[in-house]
Amino acid sequence: MKVTISDIAKAANVAKSTVSKVLNDSPKISRETKLRVRQIMKEMNYTPSSIATGLARQSSYNIGLLVDMSKGSEFLNQFFYNIIGGIESVIGSLKYELTIANVQHSSPEDHFLNRLVHSKRVDGIIANNSVLTEALAAELDRLQFPYIAIGEIPAPGSWVDFDNELGGRMLTQHLLTQRYSSIAFIGGQRDEKIFTRRYNGYAQALEQSGLTASQDRIINGKADEHEGYRAALTLLQNPDRPDAIVCMTNYAAFGALQAARELGINVPAELGIAAFDEYPLSRYTTPPLTSLNIDTFKLGVSSGHLLMERISGGSGLPSRHLLLEPELILRESTTRN
Structure with a gap:
């Protein structure tokens, strides 16, 4: 009942x-x-009927973008503003406003569900999957409240993301075509879904070429310059060193380039280095990095379109999962003459 x-x-x-x-x-x-x-x-x-069934009759013409203000990486980078621009390009033309809301709260009363959802101050929510936890997504599903996650989340949630598995295959296949045959992977935590997807693509490309992803060629850690440098030193000082490295980010790749330079290893003749993410370093390193362009403006556009579909279509719409294709940008760090 x-x-x-x-x-x-x-x-x-x-x-x-x-x-x-x-x-x-x-x-x-x-x-x-x-x-x-x-x-x-x-x-x-x-389930309050005003939330479950009243959206068709009432509209705040506001969309909430959830961020965790305690994490500088969530909003102090170009990706965040590109995503905002992409969302705005969709919802602005439909007369919607974008509200950026901090999910950090000092008391249950300040929880975003109370501030935004129960109060009907927004008609829908967009949030990164690091913010939109499985428990929060389940509560929004129970309330039949429209939301989109940026990044993969469990069913029945709707989400948009770049195809990180495809990206791992693209980078690794490119290195193989350049006659590199012993390819390592550095950066990322094993419990992170984004690492798992990128690593799986890397391993698939090796397997398709008759090679094996050797665990002594995989070094996990924070995907920054310091850890990239440390991981590359470990690999490159081994007598049986790899001849190419796929890096979780271009920051990790920057550290790998530094390690190769200190050890007198020529890039790309003796070592190929390729990375996920184009921004901000790839074109400015020495040599410039082969990388995958993850168009975060397009990510914002796609999440905006998906959310508008859910707002206009009501609670009966099936969940949507949208994977965007990254772009491979070839540069000197992997180009053998």
């Missing part, structure tokens, strides 16, 4: 009008009462 406002009011020992005011985030209701009533709603798996 469907849970009603009356059921919630009875369980919380308040009037139905109080429950309605909590749903509308009325300032007349105390913080303690709001927290208690919302906890009961969650325990009783109550």
